[in-house]
Amino acid sequence: MAGVVQSVQALASSLAALPPEFVRPEHERPRATTFLGASPLQIPVVDMSLPDAGCRMVEAATEWGIFQAVNHGVPADAVVELQRVGQEFFALPQEEKQRYAMDPASGKTEGYGSTVQRSPGDKKMWSDFLFHNVSPPAAVNHGFWPDKPRGYRQANEAYCGHMRRLTREVLERLSAGLGLEEGAMAEAFGGGEDGLVLMQKVNFYPPCPQPELALGFAPHTDLCALTVLVANGVPGLQVSKDGLWCDVEHVPGALIVNVGDQIEILSNGRYRAALHRATVSKEKTRMSWPVFVHPRREYIVAPHPRLVAGEIPAKYDYKAKTFEDYTYCKINKLPQ
Numbered sequence: 494m495a496g497v498v499q500s501v502q503a504l505a506s507s508l509a510a511l512p513p514e515f516v517r518p519e520h521e522r523p524r525a526t527t528f529l530g531a532s533p534l535q536i537p538v539v540d541m542s543l544p545d546a547g548c549r550m551v552e553a554a555t556e557w558g559i560f561q562a563v564n565h566g567v568p569a570d571a572v573v574e575l576q577r578v579g580q581e582f583f584a585l586p587q588e589e590k591q592r593y594a595m596d597p598a599s600g601k602t603e604g605y606g607s608t609v610q611r612s613p614g615d616k617k618m619w620s621d622f623l624f625h626n627v628s629p630p631a632a633v634n635h636g637f638w639p640d641k642p643r644g645y646r647q648a649n650e651a652y653c654g655h656m657r658r659l660t661r662e663v664l665e666r667l668s669a670g671l672g673l674e675e676g677a678m679a680e681a682f683g684g685g686e687d688g689l690v691l692m693q694k695v696n697f698y699p700p701c702p703q704p705e706l707a708l709g710f711a712p713h714t715d716l717c718a719l720t721v722l723v724a725n726g727v728p729g730l731q732v733s734k735d736g737l738w739c740d741v742e743h744v745p746g747a748l749i750v751n752v753g754d755q756i757e758i759l760s761n762g763r764y765r766a767a768l769h770r771a772t773v774s775k776e777k778t779r780m781s782w783p784v785f786v787h788p789r790r791e792y793i794v795a796p797h798p799r800l801v802a803g804e805i806p807a808k809y810d811y812k813a814k815t816f817e818d819y820t821y822c823k824i825n826k827l828p829q
């Protein structure tokens with residue numbers, strides 16, 4: 494672990510105006526581009542306790558690539574505890590957080606950090622993060638898990654157990670929706686029990702002096718298979734639908750599930766990865782806790798063979814690229 498993180502949190506406390514490296518060009522600014530119709534489009538809500546939950550999920554993954562899951566079986570206190578330890582971590586003195594600094598030169602994504610400007614025209618995002626693997630045990634490096642606040646590890650391990658169960662359920666339903674066996678997606682991505690890698694991230698978006706000019710997170714699709722996210726109740730997540738940016742109106746207690754690149758590709762485009770971004774606020778700190786579900790590193794990025802048989806051609810061809818290489822290219826903005 495090396496390097497000093499230039500955190501937005503430290504910067505935010507001393508600013509009246511937004512520094513130029515955060516100022517977005519006109520066509521990316523949130524106010525000018527957010528859809529404000531009389532009846533704003535809303536992402537689907539899926540009640541996971543109902544018999545039609547599978548159909549609803551499949552519909553949502555086809556139309557939107559994102560949905561809010563309610564009655565998902567993750568106990569509220571597990572979420573509250575995860576949020577508490579994340580909030581307390583970001584409230585620690587800067588030097589304490591620096592102990593976990595991510596080293597951008599290492600090529601690894603784990604650790605505490607903030608976006609770096611790769612070129613002068615590249616805009617920074619108004620957010621900091623903490624990022625580390627949580628499952629399976631062989632993928633976990635506790636050196637990136639803060640030892641303060643107390644209970645950090647227990648909270649993350651407990652939440653991760655729920656995420657594993659929920660992920661399995663969503664993957665089963667989405668597999669069935671493609672006419673595959675329930676276990677087909679997990680098998681393809683993970684090659685069996687414990688093959689899937691879960692990463693926990695904490696995003697921290699401090700109050701921003703000029704939120705109308707900045708973005709907390711630039712538009713992107715997640716490079717993983719699936720993301721399950723919970724936020725702290727402050728609005729900010731937006732999803733692009735038919736060319737319009739729509740605010741996600743978070744249903745209290747819901748978990749936001751979104752399809753990443755790997756499910757879009759594996760499904761040969763029948764499911765779509767959600768294009769999303771995050772806006773920031775002038776007065777409030779926003780936080781979010783996404784869990785990214787990754788295939789194993791050596792997974793070959795390609796449509797499922799059963800979905801390209803016969804008349805249907807493969808819509809994606811990454812020339813036998815591994816997930817590890819796909820990740821490297823996407824993070825470094827290289828052509829795939």
Ligand SMILES: O=C(O)CCC(=O)C(=O)O
Nearest residue numbers: 696710715730771781783
């Ligand atoms: O904070 C959010 O709602 C979105 C964060 C996000 O998209 C990400 O970390 O990939």
Ligand SMILES: [Fe+2]
Nearest residue numbers: 713714715769
């Ligand atoms: Fe994302």
